[in-house]
Amino acid sequence: MSSKSYKSLSDDIWKNRVDKINSEVFTLTYGSIVAQLCRDFTYAEVNTQLEKMGYNIGLRLVEEFFAKTGLGRCTSFKDTSEVISKIGFKMFLNITPTVTNWSGDGKQFSLILDDNPLTDFVELPEDNNAANELWYSNVLCGVLRGCLEMVQLDCDVYFVSDVLRGDPITEMRLKLNKFLKDEVPAGEE
Amino acid sequence: MIMIYSLYILNRAGGLIYQKDFNKGLKKITTNDYLILSGILHGVHAIASNISPPSAIPSTIYNNPSFTNTNKSGLKSIETDFFKMFIFQSLTGIKFVLITSNNPISKEPENINTSNPDSFSSSDISINRNINETESILRKIYALYSDYVMKNPFYSLEMPIRCDLFDLKLTDLIKSFSQP
Amino acid sequence: MSYYLAVIGTMDNPIYELEFGTFKQQNNGKSLLNQKQLELIPFIINSSLDLIEDLQWKFNKNYFKNYDNFNNNFYKLSCYLTFGNMKLILLHQLDDNLKNDDNIKQFLFEINELYVKTMLNPFYNVNEKIKSEAFDLKVKAVARKYL
Incomplete structure (x- = not known):
């Protein structure tokens, strides 16, 4: 499927088939989760916990994604990146991050998020080097890792830079480790 | 009108999680x-x-933008x-096994058992048509x-499904389907 | 003309304080209060808190213009009472007869907006001191715009 048809498919799904929630409720809920975690754990542990939470969300969210879009298997990792950014993010967060920085072997790429609904109105606390250790939106990394694992792609997803930390852009990096051939469901060639 | 008799859901390992x-x-x-x-x-x-x-495997299955069946x-x-x-x-990798009645309201003769084994195309078409009907369900x-x-x-994933709401909604769906 | 903005919490604790002067008529925004006057101001504001609390139950409004003065109108105080019982108090000292009551009202409304945005930050707890530099910069920008 071409890039343009992905865009029209995702616009159609976002308009008609997705239930919507008030963005402030969403932002405040996620913010209170992170704030509470920061009170309970150190920043490094908070990152791991957020990633784990995201992983569990991703395992389940992927079925919803297929139920709503009816898409089939992507033909290449490039195709996967297009689907993630144009349909996945659009469907669930109504943002379309840009795909850039492809590595030479085509197994790594970056997603640049222009605006992140999770971080509306958020400022990291200035004490305790939150700015050096905490990745606020780390749940997104977990979600992507979980979803990709359910379609037999073993990936590492991590943040490279974050506007909340003072960097100019918010950038996530996806690295494909391997294609899990043994777990492909029988019946697919 | 197809009547749905039962539904089985199998997890990736082949275990029955819902019946x-x-x-x-x-x-x-x-x-x-x-x-x-189910095993x-x-x-x-x-x-x-x-x-x-390999010749029997279709390269693209009816590309319906609603559900992609990876069962090629x-x-x-x-x-x-x-x-x-x-x-x-x-x-x-989740399998949905649907058992339905034989379609009584059909213009073509449904004696698949006694049909000529060489006539792949006609039974193939009727099978595809029936799959299309169950597609929406x-x-x-x-x-x-x-x-x-x-x-x-x-x-928990891959475990038996014990969700009351799922049962309820499923029964409602099947009921609405059986009523003309 | 000099101003002193104080945000007072529900337990009469100061959350944010800023002194500045007028930006109009080519003044550079430096306050003209000397050391002795500066020391007195927190006391003045604190003593006026009772007045606000009386007024809030008498009248059904949340912006109080010139509800108190000190030393025969040398200092005047205006207050915006937020719906969470936070008091945004502006103390203004008139050096000349500039009429800018409307400006004060709009200024306090904008400060309220900034305060609401601070509340939306999940890392900020109610009644906590506002330490964010971004907030400070924004307040100064609003002051430049209105006062």
């Missing part, structure tokens, strides 16, 4: 038998994918005098599965 009969006239078999039945289906499906000759080379359907069985598989079942099972935080 429901929608027709009261069906004879009950023990839970163990259900598990054995056999999983195995046969996998074996069929290895046996199928495995066991797809079984037809008998009494029932039809269809096997659908999602990209994540399946799309809705998959949507219900992704909503009421996946989004239940207390449901």
